[in-house]
Amino acid sequence: MKPKRTILSVDDNEQSLSYRKIMLETRGYRVATYGRGEEALERFRQGGIDLVVTDMTMPGLDGPHLISAIKNLSPAILISSKVRAYDHDSQADVFLARGMYAPADLLERIRLLLVRKRGPKRMQQRSGQLPPQFGAA
Numbered sequence: 001m002k003p004k005r006t007i008l009s010v011d012d013n014e015q016s017l018s019y020r021k022i023m024l025e026t027r028g029y030r031v032a033t034y035g036r037g038e039e040a041l042e043r044f045r046q047g048g049i050d051l052v053v054t055d056m057t058m059p060g061l062d063g064p065h066l067i068s069a070i071k072n073l074s075p076a077i078l079i080s081s082k083v084r085a086y087d088h089d090s091q092a093d094v095f096l097a098r099g100m101y102a103p104a105d106l107l108e109r110i111r112l113l114l115v116r117k118r119g120p121k122r123m124q125q126r127s128g129q130l131p132p133q134f135g136a137a
Contacts, residue, residue, distance in 0.1 A: 005114055006030040006048055010040040010066065011055040011079075016098075020053065023103055024110075037061030044070050051113055053106075056080030064090045075113040077106070 007029050011017040014035065021031045032049070034040040038061045044052065052074055054063040061069075067076045071091040078092035081099065094109045 004028060004030045005050040006032065007110065008040055008044055008049045008052045008074075009033045009054075010037060010052065010058070010063070011035065012058040013055065016055070020106075023107070027107060029110075037063070037066040041066055041069055044074070049074055050117065051110060052076040053110070054078060057082060064092070067091050075117055077109060077113070 007024055009017060009020050009024070009031055010033075011020070012035050017033050017035065021033050024031045032040075032043055034043060035058075037054070037058055040052075040054070041061060043049070052067065052070060054066050054076065056063040056078055057080060063078050063080070067078060068091055070076065075093045076091070077094045077096060078090055079096045079098050081097070093113055096106065096109070
């Protein structure tokens with residue numbers, strides 16, 4: 001059984017946070033939820049986070065600043081209802097407009113980012129198994 005991936009979900013809207021947590025947990029992910037960017041950053045620094053999904057506008061440390069702090073260590077998805085206010089210089093891997101995407105879209109983006117983070121699968125030979133010999137008589 002492959003290990004569960006851990007997603008850090010950050011949003012000051014409790015309803016959005018709860019919905020996202022249920023959706024991700026039913027798909028086999030571990031989910032750590034936080035309502036403030038500062039708390040989420042502290043949890044991220046403890047390790048074990050594979051991907052971050054964050055709201056753009058929050059009191060204190062907002063989504064773009066949270067992503068800037070973790071960007072070299074984890075892929076990130078930024079979600080916002082303010083499409084026009086989207087910061088094009090954001091370091092998020094994916095930007096989704098709240099209410100403008102289907103849950104399946106979010107799940108597919110998460111899957112693709114986690115595959116990209118993991119890297120391509122390597123072909124492994126079983127121990128003791130030799131490659132086939134061609135042209136041997």
